[in-house]
Amino acid sequence: MTVGESSISGIRRDPRRWVILGAVCVALTVIVMDNTILNVAIPTMQDDLGASPPELQAIVNSYVVVFAGLLVVAGLIADRYGRRLAVIAGLVVLAAASVAAALATTALWLIAARTLMGIGAALVMPGTLAILVHVFDPGERVKAFAVWSAVGSAAMAAGPLLCGVLVEQWGWPGIFVINAVMATAAVALIAWLVPESRDRQHRSIDLFAAVAITVAMASFVGAIILIPDHGPLSPAVLAALASAVAGAAVFWIRQRRARAPMIELSLYRDRRFAGASGAVAVLAIGTGSVLFILTQHLQHVLDYSPLQAGLAIVPLAIGVVGASPVGARLPQRIGHRRSIIIGFTVTAAGFAVLATLTPTSGYVAVAIGLLLAGAGSGLASPAVHTTVLGAVPPDRAGMGSALNDTHQQLGIALGVACIGSIAAAGYRYFAPPSLNVDTGSSLGSTLNDLTADQQHLIDSAHLAFTQAQSAAMLICAAFALTGALIAWRILPQEGRPD
Incomplete structure (x- = not known):
């Protein structure tokens, strides 16, 4: 039986809906973790593959950019041919591409494999939210979205921890082997539990x-x-x-x-859709780059191992998981608009704390900054997703979900590119002439050229990096506050007409 071709109301009360949510969250975990799971491995990959800073950014962004670029058409494919089918097909592509990535011997090979992974992820992502729209009625949907948001955010935060374990045990290729295994398991769960649903309008692709x-x-x-x-x-x-x-x-x-x-531009005339989408896109520019930069601080400045660096990022996941239940209830008490503003402001405060890091800063400041950043995400995410999808007709849930994810993924890609480039340029700007830092240099490459008896130069490199990092984190905080400002100015107040 397919939803959209028959009575939608019949399937929305599916007694298995919470189990279906679990299966969907497994698929979500696979694709979300691929956004952050490489961050802890960046120093190791830089050494093993001889990757330059631009190549490292491309390894991260090749997945995210293709993911973002194809989300809309993938949402249409899901709407037309079936959300369940699209999710399964995407997971199969993701698993195969992960195996190819594990075998990579050059940075270009890995970039190509990550590109294919982005294609698979694009097919998966729109179907996850669209499936939930069709199996949950409006009264329960905000709770389902809260679980979806919490799992997605926790997976993003847990990626570095899993990466640290895998890098120490099997090296960075182990990341992609586990990814292939998880994707295969998700295929089995989706095929077994999830009912098919599609759009009755059959739009052209x-x-x-x-x-x-x-x-x-x-x-x-x-x-x-x-x-x-x-x-x-x-x-x-x-x-x-x-x-x-x-x-x-x-x-x-x-x-x-x-x-x-493919895109109904009229949606952007809806203040709910435009405001929430714009706010989350701007926030993602800041959040997308934080771990990319911070993991280098943990390993190169604090001298953490990959596993220790992964463990150090756990407060981000704790903040997300701990705040998500509050975020699920907050819209009913203070409204979606205020929930988003509060969440984004808390995230900005976390970035501001991370901007205070120096070479002599201990771990406490890192933990507080990550905890606040995660809590802000947990508070805002349920309200954001409910607001965006609430403005989209149920039959176009795949397209609406795709646009929602496109805004976020494009923000992440721009964040890694923009903020990562600012941090790299800032490092070269703050580095003293004695370090002989030139084009393409990074903290990792500088430290590889220094010996233990050149401690004064090592200290100078650490200082230059943390100065550049502070500037980058302040920019991230500014983006988060801009997102809050967009929500305040554009989103309608609850109880007032749009």
């Missing part, structure tokens, strides 16, 4: 437009990554920007001419 917008996103992010080493007016940067403009123009033209466009 424009793969050319999907490729065009993905190229636009990847080119724009690539240009940002290249700027610190090549300059804003270099041929490579200008070519990437031209590609981004061309891809975006092609997408826009095809959408304008289509009788049934």
Whole structure:
């Protein structure tokens, strides 16, 4: 039986709905962990693969950018051919690509494998929320979304911990082996438990437009990554920007001419959809880069092992899980708008604490900053997802979920590219001439060239990195506060007309 082709109300009271939620959360865990699971492995991968800072950013972003670029068309595929089928197909692609990534011997190989993983993740993500929309009635949906948000945020935070364990036991390829195993297990659960659902309207799917917008996103992010080493007016940067403009123009033209466009631009005239989407996208620019930078501080400045670095990030997961139950109840008491503003402000406070780190700072400041950042996410996420999807017709849940995730994933990609590039440029700016830091240098590469008897140079490198890190964290805090400001100015107050 399929939902959308028959009575929706019949399936929304499925007695297995909470078990179905569990199966969906397993699939969600796989794709969300892939966003952060590499962060602790970055120093090890840099040594093993000889990867430069731009290549490290590309290894992280190749997954995120393709994920974001294909989410909308993947949501349409899920709506048209079935959410269950799309999730299973995506998990199979993800598992196969993970095996390829585990066998990588060069940075370019790993970037290509991560790109394929992004395709698989894009097929999975829209179906997860869309399935929940159809098996839960509106009264229970906010609780289901709270669980979904908590699992997703906890998986994102737990990624570095699992990474630390795997890197110490099997090296960085072990990350992808476990990823393939988890994806395979998720396939079995989804196939066994989840009912099929689809959109009755059967909208057309424009793969050319999907490729065009993905190229636009990847080119724009690539240009940002290249700027610190090549300059804003270099041929490579200008070519990437031209590609981004061309891809975006092609997408826009095809959408304008289509009788049934992939994206319903009218949604952005809804203050709930536009406000929550804009707020979460801006917040993601800050949150997407924090672990990318902080794990380097933990391993290079505090000299933590990969496992210790993973354990050090656990307060982020504790904050998310601990605050999520409160976040699920908060909208009923103070409204969605205020819940989002409070959550984003708490996250900004966490980033501000992380901005105070120096080479001599202990772990307490790290733990407090991560705990606040996680708590803010737990407080805001249920309200954000409920607000966005509440503005989308149930039959278009796949598309609405895809847009919701696209905003967040694009923000993460821009964060890693933007804030990561700022931190890299800042390190080279603050480094004294005695370190001989040049284009492409990073703290890791600098430390590899120094010996134990050059402690004064090591201290100088640590200081330069933490100064750059502080500037980056303050920018992250500013993005979080901007997200709160967007929610305050655009989202309607509960009880008032839109």
